[in-house]
Amino acid sequence: MTASQRVRDNLLLKGLGQPLPLNAIDWKIKQQNPSATRSEVQDQTLEVVRSLVDDGLFKLGEVHVDHFFTWKRPLDRSMRKISHRYVDHYDAPKRWMYSAWLNLTDKGEKLASAIEEKGVDAFRDHGVAAVTQLRAGVAEPQLQRSVA
Numbered sequence: 001m002t003a004s005q006r007v008r009d010n011l012l013l014k015g016l017g018q019p020l021p022l023n024a025i026d027w028k029i030k031q032q033n034p035s036a037t038r039s040e041v042q043d044q045t046l047e048v049v050r051s052l053v054d055d056g057l058f059k060l061g062e063v064h065v066d067h068f069f070t071w072k073r074p075l076d077r078s079m080r081k082i083s084h085r086y087v088d089h090y091d092a093p094k095r096w097m098y099s100a101w102l103n104l105t106d107k108g109e110k111l112a113s114a115i116e117e118k119g120v121d122a123f124r125d126h127g128v129a130a131v132t133q134l135r136a137g138v139a140e141p142q143l144q145r146s147v148a
Contacts, residue, residue: 003032007048012057012112015104019061019068022086023097025049042087049102050079057108061101068103 007028014020022045029044030036036044052058053075060078061070071078082100089095104112 004048007032008052008057009115011048011052011102012104012108013115015058015102015108016112016116019063019101019103020058021063021098022049022082022100023093025102026086038090042090045086046079046083049082049100050075052102052108053078056105057111058102059105061103063098063101068101070103 010028011020011025014024025048026041026045029041029048033040033044049060053060059070060075060082061068063069073081078100085096085099
């Protein structure tokens with residue numbers, strides 16, 4: 001599994017039951033690649049947002065009084081808006097952290113549920129270590145085989 005796929009899978013899981021703010025994607029990118037430059041983090045964050053929405057897994061919008069409202073504008077226009085707030089005002093996180101939200105679509109929810117079920121199955125079959133590895137997105141579970 002690639003680093004990009006681990007980030008996507010983790011964001012899908014985090015999106016179950018709640019919209020994700022832009023800062024959650026930024027944080028996940030930084031966590032996955034702590035040595036990334038500011039510009040690399042920003043580029044990867046914007047790329048992940050675009051791909052998740054473009055793939056039909058999330059909708060872009062905003063949250064007001066605990067309700068998610070989907071933006072009606074085209075994706076390119078939304079990405080320009082996000083980029084302006086996020087990149088241009090990166091040193092002022094309060095200006096961009098909650099300026100855009102992602103909410104799972106039905107397709108995204110089905111995929112996230114399948115990923116979650118994979119983790120449950122891994123736990124049933126192989127215990128806590130396998131689930132911990134899946135959650136961390138470090139690697140595919142490494143199963144220990146008993147030596148006969």
